[in-house]
Amino acid sequence: MSAEPGSQIAGYRVVSRLGSGGMGDVYIVENEQLQRQEAMKVISVGGASNDDFQQRFSNEARTAASLDHPSIITVHSYGVDEGLPWFTMSYLKGPDLSSTQLSPADAVTVMEQVASGLDYAHARTVVHRDIKPANIVITRTDDGAIARAVMLDFGIAKLADSPQLTAVNSVVGTAAYTAPEIISGQHASSKSDQYSLACTAYQLFAGTAPFKADSTTALMMAHVQQPPPSLGNVRPDLAPLGPVLQRAMAKDPAARYPNCRAFADDLKRALAQTQAGTSTTVAPVPGVGPGHTPAPPTNQRFAGTPPPSGHVSASGMTPPSNPGMQPPHSAPGMAAPYFASHPGTSNPGMTPPPSGNFNAQSYGGTVPGGPAYGAPNQGYPGQPNAGAFTPPPMGPGAPQQAWGAPGQAPKKSKKPLFIGLAVLAVVLIAAVTTLAVLMTGGEPEETVTAHPNMQLVTNSNTTCSIKDESLYCWGNNSSSQIGDGGTTTQQTPIKVPGLTGVTAVSIGNYLSKNEEYPTTTCAIASGDVYCWGRNHYGQIGDGSTEDRSSPVKVPGLPKATAVSTNDTATCAVTEEKEVYCWGGGEGGQIGTGDTSERVTSPQKVNNLSDVKQISSNGGTVCAIAAENDLYCWGNNGSGQLGDGTTDQRNTPVKVKNLQNVTSVSIGRSVDTEKKIIYRTVCAVADGKVHCWGSDINDDGYRKVPVEVNGIANAEQVAVDVSTACATSEGKLLCWGNNFYGQVGNGSTERVMNPTEVNGLSDVEYVTTGFSTTCAEVASGDTYCWGLSGQGQVGNPSADSEKQTRPIKVTI
Incomplete structure (x- = not known):
């Protein structure tokens, strides 16, 4: 399709042609209805008339049109005309970066704005895939300062990978700026966009792309095999920027910056160390790799609306719910906590599993049979089809990963349900140390005080307790979460070797593709954070994804007072x-x-700031911070962030209607019949217990905190698997799900209202997890009850399945 000035395309009058590229032509067109000029791109590559491609085009165009950021070109409209897809964008006169020169300071400003736009898009699970100088347009203010840096062609590179198109190149993106993992056949990601942005930045500073070669093939091999070049070799005056660029261009995506803005911030800090930071010296107009199409004239280019006062940070932006994160479920070898069903949602935003039929509302796979899943289908009174939530008996061979991660290779065992998939090979991640520990000189090191809310924890059929600054653990050990170097279940407490001065402990797990619960344990010892167990997502924090059977120190972290690990992530205070x-x-x-x-x-x-306590579970994290306000972030499918919505939040948001918060706990439950995850948060505020998210007593959701009646002068609260407990003036009160006797009243009937646990006095702390509850009293003694099949109650004389009353643990 070659349109002449004055002709019509989809009702738009063609003013002139701006240029052409591998995917089609770009025109300046007149929107006669709105009486303004826009830029129109017409996809004319072979195969564009294919119905499947046009559907894919419509999907990508809708996604691009949903992005609203000053550094992302605005898509106004799209459609198909005479069999060829088209879309219109804002039009603005300004050069792209392939045809202009910038001072180092201006180049960094451009990187800051583009990085902000990329992080905004990445938070919405949108990847650009073709960041390069020709796809970034700049505008300037009247005094010559950078006004806006605007990215073009979101989604076009993804369309170029469509099997319906006739194309010469098999690698999406422009070779001079393409990340090595893309060349190797992996999917594009936020980290590959960061790599391309770093290549673009290098070119702005050096005047040439980072890698040079005589052919496209050789150029791609250079990205895969050659180390990132040193900027100082070609621009000695900008040498401090070299390590920043090299990190962003690391071969291993995990070794790059956590996001694009962090990369841009480091560039700015590095530039401040140079005399060139305020220099107007510019690099020559950069050359490009093979196959480059020259940009349109510098005085005509797409761009957007009038310059804003400032660009928008990606932080705090709420991405739309993105189906794919699989809910937790029972695992073989782990007796599962019983849970009654009610409506819920799965975890938005997670990477879909490598196999299986998972979606936003449910997760696929066959629920294993056998005793671990044999909880009677009686449920809570008044709930339809109240089914069993069984946190599985994680036996030997628990899998590697959560929410769709591959499982561990099966081990020979006589027990059924211990089968996992073979572990996928993973790339070792380069260690990155970027956080400095600030120490005061000349003063003796202070003794770290034990965290009052992290002395005892039970989860994943494993329990740990701190006694005399030593850590003792017992119960299930299939993920090496006990930390003794093995995987043997321990019926009684054993001391975790290698740790002294222990002040806090946490146990967390996630659901693997095989419906098992790989588990990680973390503790603070002499102020340092140590973690061990499963590490598929890097939750151990040692820069790798290797599992650890004994404690490993987390490097690059300041001295800590609190730690919480759960659902693939770990946080420390x-x-x-x-x-x-x-x-x-x-x-x-x-x-x-x-x-x-x-x-x-x-x-x-x-x-x-001023964070006192932290809790995590179900992909959600909450922290008690300044003014004793509560902030939460992460998954929000059950309304558990307490902000009145169910929108995922990637940065902290304040929980509504709470003051003087002194305790917080997050619980996760699963309906194994409907295969849905529910999350509940409970907190103590002004001495009263409030809960929100999935209601543990009915089939509803509470998007803001609701007070729990019947508890006066509450001090601490714990919740998991629809069971909640709170301490009050030395008493312990529990309520909710009681299938394994975890409420501690001697029965297995659901308990509607807070009920005192008899036989315990002077209770100082309570923890409940995976249908087991434990409490510590003023004398220092520990008692446990509830689900007991894996030795997690720590007393061999306990009932083999359901210990319905507190039993003392001997440590």
Whole structure:
């Protein structure tokens, strides 16, 4: 299709042709209805008239049109005319980066704006796939300063990969800027966009692309095999920027920055160390790799609306619900907590599983049979089809990954249900140390105080307790979560070797594709965070994805006072009362706006200060911060963030209607029949217990906190598997799901209202998880009850399945 000036395309009058590229032609057109000029791209590559391609085009165009950011070109309309897809964009006079020169300071400004736009798109699970100088247009203010840097062609590179098109190149993107993992056949991601942005930045500073070659093939091999070049070799005056660019161009995506804005921020800091930071010296107009199509004239280019006062940060943006994160479920070898069903949602935003039929409302796979899943289908009174939630008996051979991650290779065992898939090979992640520990000189090191709410934990059929600054664990050990170097179940407490000065402990798990619960344990010892067990998402924090059978110190993290690990991610509170998170981030639980699948080193969560306590579960994290306000982030499918919505939040949001919060706990439950996850948050505020999210007593949701009646002067609260417990003036009260006797009243009937647990006095702390409950009293003794099949109650004389009353643990 070659349109002449004055002709019509889909009702738009053609003014002139701006240029052409591999996917088609670009025109300036007149929108006669609105009386304005726009830019129109017409896809004319062979195969564009194919029905399947046109449907794919419509999907990508809708996605691009949904993006609203000053650094992303605005898509106004789209359609198909005479068999050829087209879309219109804002039009603005301004050069692209392939045809203009910038000073170092201007180049960094452009990187900041583009990085903000990319992080905004990535938070909405949209990847550009073809970041390069020719796809970034700049405009300037009247005094010559950079006004806007605008990215073009979101989604076009993805269309170029369509099997319906006739194309010469098999690699999506422009070779001079394409990430090595894309060349190797992996999917594009936020990290591959970051790599391309770093290549573009290098070119702006150096005047040439980072890699040079005589052919496209050789150029792609250079990206895969050659180390990133040093900027200082060609621009000695900009040498401090070199390491920043090299990190963003690391071969391993996990070794790059957590997000694009972090990369741009480091560029700006590095530039401030140079005399060139305020220089107007520019690099020559960059050359490009083979096959480059020259840009349109510099005085005519797409762009957007009048310059805004400032660009928008991606932080805090709420992406639309993105189906694909699979809910937790029972695992072989782990007796599963019983849970009664009511409406819920799965986890939005997570990477779909490598196999199986998973979607936003449910998760696929056959529920294993056998005793672990044999809970009677009686449910809660008044609930339709109240089914069994069984947190599985995780036996030996628990799998590697959560929400669709591959499972572990099966081990020989006489027990059924212990079968997992073979572990997929993973790339070792380069260690990154970017966080400095600030120490005061000349003063003796202070003794770290034990965290009052993290002395005892039970989860995944495993229990751990801190006694005399040593850590003792018992119960299920299929993921090496006990930390003794093996996988043997322990019926009684054993001391975790190698840890001294222990002040806090946490146990977390996630659901693997095989419906098992790989588990990770973390503890603070002498102020340092140590983790062990499963590590598929980097939740151990040592920069790798290797499992650990004994404690491993988390590097690059300041001294810490609290830690919480669960659902692929780990977060810690430092002595400076700041929060750092790492591990799986697709559900937003890292809290920085980074939704990468893996964030293997600690990242600081901004906009939180004076943090006292942290809790995580079900892809959701909550922290008690300044003014004793509660902030939460991550998954919000049950309304558990307490902000009145069910929108995923990738950065912290304040929970509504709570003041003077002193305790918080997050619980997760699964309906194994409907295959839906539910999440509940409970907190103590002004001495009263409030809960929200999935209501543990009926089939509803509460999007803001609701007070629980019947508890006066509450001190601490715990919730999981629709069971809740709270301490009050030395008493312990529990209610909710009681299938395994975890309420502690001697029965297995559901308990509607808070009920005192008899036989215990002077209770100081309670924890409940996976249908087991444990409490510590003033004398230092520990008692456990509820689900007991894996030794998690810590007393060999306990009932083999359901211990319905507290029984003392001997440590």
